[in-house]
Amino acid sequence: MIKLVLIGTGNVAQQLYRAFTQAGNVEVIQVAGRNKAALASFQNKNSTSSIDRVRSDADIYIIAVNDDAIHTVYEQLSVVGKLVAHTSGSVPLKALSDKHRPAVFYPLQTFSHHREISLKEVPICIEATTTEDLDVLKSVASCITDRVIELSSEKRKQVHLAAVFANNFTNHLYHLAHEILAEANLPFDLLYPLIKETTAKLGEMNPYEAQTGPASRNDEGTLTRHRQLLRKPNHKLLYELLSNSIKEAHAKKL
Amino acid sequence: MIKLVLIGTGNVAQQLYRAFTQAGNVEVIQVAGRNKAALASFQNKNSTSSIDRVRSDADIYIIAVNDDAIHTVYEQLSVVGKLVAHTSGSVPLKALSDKHRPAVFYPLQTFSHHREISLKEVPICIEATTTEDLDVLKSVASCITDRVIELSSEKRKQVHLAAVFANNFTNHLYHLAHEILAEANLPFDLLYPLIKETTAKLGEMNPYEAQTGPASRNDEGTLTRHRQLLRKPNHKLLYELLSNSIKEAHAKKL
Numbered sequence: 001m002i003k004l005v006l007i008g009t010g011n012v013a014q015q016l017y018r019a020f021t022q023a024g025n026v027e028v029i030q031v032a033g034r035n036k037a038a039l040a041s042f043q044n045k046n047s048t049s050s051i052d053r054v055r056s057d058a059d060i061y062i063i064a065v066n067d068d069a070i071h072t073v074y075e076q077l078s079v080v081g082k083l084v085a086h087t088s089g090s091v092p093l094k095a096l097s098d099k100h101r102p103a104v105f106y107p108l109q110t111f112s113h114h115r116e117i118s119l120k121e122v123p124i125c126i127e128a129t130t131t132e133d134l135d136v137l138k139s140v141a142s143c144i145t146d147r148v149i150e151l152s153s154e155k156r157k158q159v160h161l162a163a164v165f166a167n168n169f170t171n172h173l174y175h176l177a178h179e180i181l182a183e184a185n186l187p188f189d190l191l192y193p194l195i196k197e198t199t200a201k202l203g204e205m206n207p208y209e210a211q212t213g214p215a216s217r218n219d220e221g222t223l224t225r226h227r228q229l230l231r232k233p234n235h236k237l238l239y240e241l242l243s244n245s246i247k248e249a250h251a252k253k254l
Numbered sequence: 255m256i257k258l259v260l261i262g263t264g265n266v267a268q269q270l271y272r273a274f275t276q277a278g279n280v281e282v283i284q285v286a287g288r289n290k291a292a293l294a295s296f297q298n299k300n301s302t303s304s305i306d307r308v309r310s311d312a313d314i315y316i317i318a319v320n321d322d323a324i325h326t327v328y329e330q331l332s333v334v335g336k337l338v339a340h341t342s343g344s345v346p347l348k349a350l351s352d353k354h355r356p357a358v359f360y361p362l363q364t365f366s367h368h369r370e371i372s373l374k375e376v377p378i379c380i381e382a383t384t385t386e387d388l389d390v391l392k393s394v395a396s397c398i399t400d401r402v403i404e405l406s407s408e409k410r411k412q413v414h415l416a417a418v419f420a421n422n423f424t425n426h427l428y429h430l431a432h433e434i435l436a437e438a439n440l441p442f443d444l445l446y447p448l449i450k451e452t453t454a455k456l457g458e459m460n461p462y463e464a465q466t467g468p469a470s471r472n473d474e475g476t477l478t479r480h481r482q483l484l485r486k487p488n489h490k491l492l493y494e495l496l497s498n499s500i501k502e503a504h505a506k507k508l
Contacts, residue, residue: 158438165431168467170424175461184412213422
């Protein structure tokens with residue numbers, strides 16, 4: 001049984017805790033976090049709100065806190081020579097000192113409050129400085145997912161950037177679509193089947209092949225009619241730039 | 255039994271034909287289209303490649319052709335006084351003459367070649383000039399979907415514009431994410447669980463509430479690190495503008 005201490009009480013920590021608790025081969029021997037109310041919700045009998053009271057007998061420590069706080073928590077942790085991993089997509093391994101054996105345990109997913117999700121298919125990107133530490137990370141990750149990937153800090157940063165395009169930016173476009181429908185007093189759920197099918201198609205073809213719409217076929221008539229409909233300045237600007245980007249990408253097909 | 259003639263042989267026509275064939279209460283008595291190879295694939299015994307040979311005994315004619323061709327096909331159709339609907343999101347009802355009884359039968363979905371999809375949950379937006387014609391459209395649409403919506407041309411245009419944001423633009427962002435991963439020799443399917451969860455969340459909260467990422471929390475450190483990673487000019491530009499749009503939308507929360 002691998003003994004694990006989880007530091008942090010936010011969305012990532014909560015989902016990891018749930019997954020580890022349900023998995024075999026790994027035991028969360030302690031949860032640590034400053035937010036006492038959040039900490040209580042874990043119902044872990046060895047929880048502590050003091051970083052000084054973190055147990056020293058774990059095989060691995062996972063710091064699941066905001067990017068900005070990782071460094072501080074890592075330095076405050078007084079266990080010596082232990083394997084200490086953070087869960088961030090963008091903080092490089094080198095940013096952590098050799099006070100501990102630094103590592104990365106980055107689940108490539110978006111986590112929301114009160115939304116229980118399965119980690120089984122979620123890629124967990126791991127990084128460490130020795131093969132022994134990598135083996136421990138692999139064992140721990142394999143308890144909760146079928147997809148463990150060893151990635152350098154450089155590649156992890158690229159993955160995190162791609163995730164911003166595929167999640168943050170697409171979600172914001174859903175918000176703009178929501179605004180456009182609201183102007184016409186129409187409900188957003190009209191678009192659910194379309195949104196579902198847009199992503200379902202990606203299982204069969206790559207997004208370049210899946211592209212449809214007026215910009216990809218250079219249909220200036222429809223583009224002009226759309227421009228006349230757009231009210232908000234940021235809708236106009238993004239419509240123009242995204243359409244141009246699609247046109248450029250698909251110009252060779254036409 | 256409602257008798258229907260389908261004009262067109264593209265993706266929309268194919269999906270509608272399949273749905274009507276499987277449904278009760280409506281019979282596709284003929285399929286018409288200039289593309290003989292595509293027409294043959296319908297295996298409809300009364301198919302014709304000549305617009306002059308379209309049968310005159312149908313209750314409704316559905317023109318499922320490209321936006322640019324709708325007007326021409328509508329005018330060429332020699333049946334007199336019949337209910338003739340097009341399937342476009344952006345062509346207004348007024349664009350069609352009173353040679354026939356003009357109407358709209360717009361399925362709000364993205365259709366791809368060889369991808370069979372269920373229309374059961376897909377909204378079909380209908381429009382006509384009389385309540386009698388609306389009733390026929392409702393009957394026909396109800397055969398293949400549970401969601402029939404009467405919409406004016408104005409509102410339909412807004413829906414179509416929102417669909418461009420929710421489908422065309424998001425799909426293009428998947429393409430850019432694909433490019434960013436390819437630069438690091440990483441496969442796009444790493445992002446599938448994230449993409450699935452991004453859209454699954456919309457069933458529980460609106461996209462504004464679902465927004466996460468560095469721009470929404472004004473995390474300048476991560477934004478700066480991302481800017482340094484971006485290589486292609488259109489990636490840089492879109493990163494900047496989408497991040498700014500998210501920041502503006504979420505500034506009040508911070």
